[in-house]
Amino acid sequence: MAKTNNRNRKRAHVTQDEQLLETPKLDEFKHTDTWRVFRIMGEFVEGFDELASVTRGISIFGSARTLPDSPHYAAAQETAALLVRAGFAVITGGGPGIMEAANRGALEAKGVSIGCNIELPFEQKPNPYQTRSLTFKYFFVRKTMFVKYSTAFIIFPGGFGTLDELFESLTLIQTRKVRNFPVVLVGKQFWGGMLDWLRGAVLSEKNISEEDLVLLHLTDSPAEAVEIVVRSQDVLRKLDNTVSSDIT
Numbered sequence: 001m002a003k004t005n006n007r008n009r010k011r012a013h014v015t016q017d018e019q020l021l022e023t024p025k026l027d028e029f030k031h032t033d034t035w036r037v038f039r040i041m042g043e044f045v046e047g048f049d050e051l052a053s054v055t056r057g058i059s060i061f062g063s064a065r066t067l068p069d070s071p072h073y074a075a076a077q078e079t080a081a082l083l084v085r086a087g088f089a090v091i092t093g094g095g096p097g098i099m100e101a102a103n104r105g106a107l108e109a110k111g112v113s114i115g116c117n118i119e120l121p122f123e124q125k126p127n128p129y130q131t132r133s134l135t136f137k138y139f140f141v142r143k144t145m146f147v148k149y150s151t152a153f154i155i156f157p158g159g160f161g162t163l164d165e166l167f168e169s170l171t172l173i174q175t176r177k178v179r180n181f182p183v184v185l186v187g188k189q190f191w192g193g194m195l196d197w198l199r200g201a202v203l204s205e206k207n208i209s210e211e212d213l214v215l216l217h218l219t220d221s222p223a224e225a226v227e228i229v230v231r232s233q234d235v236l237r238k239l240d241n242t243v244s245s246d247i248t
Contacts, residue, residue, distance in 0.1 A: 043141045047116075048148075050134055054114065057089045057149040058229060061165045062098025062156030072098060075186060076156050077105035079222035084111025086230055091116065091150060093142075094134075098156045100127035107131060114149075116142050147172060152229040153183045157190040174212055182232045184217045184225045191218055 051057075060080060066073050080090045080102040090106035092099040094115025106113035107129040115130040119137045126133055136142040146153075146165070153169050155162060166185075172178045185191040195218060202208050217228050 040138060043136055043138060047134060047141060047145045051145060051149045054089050054149045056087060056151060057091045058083050058152050058154060059091045059146045059150040060102040060154045061162050063158035063162060064095045064097040066097035072156050073101040075222050076101035079154060079225055080105030081109040082222055082226040084109035086226055089114060091146060094126050094130060096127055100129060103127055103129035116145050118142050147178055152181050152232060154225050155185050157187045170215055173215055182217055182228050183215055184228050186219060186225055188218055188220050
């Protein structure tokens, strides 16, 4: 009986993502995966509807484990406040750590503070500093919202999730699935080793090009991070005006 109860408790923490990615049993997909498509579609519809008015969003990524007394927390909070004062909305994963810091900075600066939360069996709980909060069951739906409603990515130190968001963003830009907007890494000491590895081992094997490395900006300064974003928007605006005039 005790073993059965333990199994039930473990099963209660299974997320929708985990269920979706499980290898289906024979004929089981007819009763599960095909119908799950409608739930996925519903998440896309809800996300698009809730965020339709966001045209100047900036996604801020970083560790959920960063504590409020960390310098990275303070830097993320300051960065978000500066973005709001520059006319941007702040988008995070809606959880603790760096996400909380960014949402807090945006809210305290009286700006738009959006949290795209994710259903997880541990660690992720919505922080209280959001003016607009969404909760997703599927990571890939959530990631779509980050990309679709952002014009830049600012990335603070973090773990696997942060690295996943970083390299997926770079891949989308490199393959021209999204426009070439900046990816700003905040924290020279933290990110420096990774950039050395990219410039060394990865570039020397010709797995990336020099142009790919230009996609990344490195700084320790919240003000400089925001300046990079603002400058990129000015460049894109000029390009849009040029294209419009050529068409007319």
